Amino acid sequence: MKMERSEIISVTKKFLSEEFEVDIETIEDDGNLRDTLDLDSLDYVDLVVLIEENLGFKPTAEDFKTVATFNDFYNLVEQKLMNV
Amino acid sequence: MIIMLVEKENIKKYIPQREPFIMIDSLLKADEKGFLSSFKVENDNIFIQNNILSEAAIVENIAQTCAAGFGYLSSLEVDSEPRLGFIGAITKLEVFNEVATNALIETQVQIVNTFENIHLIEGVARNATQDLIKCQMKIVLG
Secondary structure: OOOOHHHHHHHHHHHHHHHHOOOHHHOOOOOEHHHHHOOOOOHHHHHHHHHHHHHOOOOOHHHHOOOOEHHHHHHHHHHHHHHO | OOOOOEOHHHHHHOOOOOOOOOOOOEEEEEEOOEEEEEEEOOOOOOOEEOOEEOHHHHHHHHHHHHHHHHHHHHHHOOOOOOOOEEEEEEEEEEEOOOEEOOOEEEEEEEEEEEEOOEEEEEEEEEEOOEEEEEEEEEEEEO
């Protein structure tokens, strides 16, 4: 799957805001992903399902160690999609 | 003919629950994709009221199907200790029909996804062709 960064951002914002019921405007590039979405450890399995469905790869726990902000997340997606 | 993986007499080896809270009789199928169990609703079930089994008991039946399934799979691994599972969350719960005493419930669990030790499952309990309850659960294996 090939996606431009702008497309990754718009797709990600859409599915995250819908699933975790946050206003799309609160998802800012340098915002903290976990805090913004109010994620607990159980939510990560939902996040994995959403990423697989919308972005076409399955992240690992190791992948999430590199993710603090949404920008980090977009970087991870770009990197993963290059290898798909 | 249905081949049972675990019969009623042995189900306690795979689940932590004990009478009168056992809401599963037999494990019919278990693999990495999911599980199938059967359960006959007896007259003396503690969750029977006015001849109807409560929804809570059917949700418990889905959870115990997971416990039996994961327990059975871990028993196949060499040198493995039985792993206790906990319900982390129940979501997307839908109640369709009630079930009376003497009914046979078949419960199918599909493992939707796994992240670390957390399994997202989708369970549906059926009586003949009728869906009774459907839900998702997050099962955390200890």
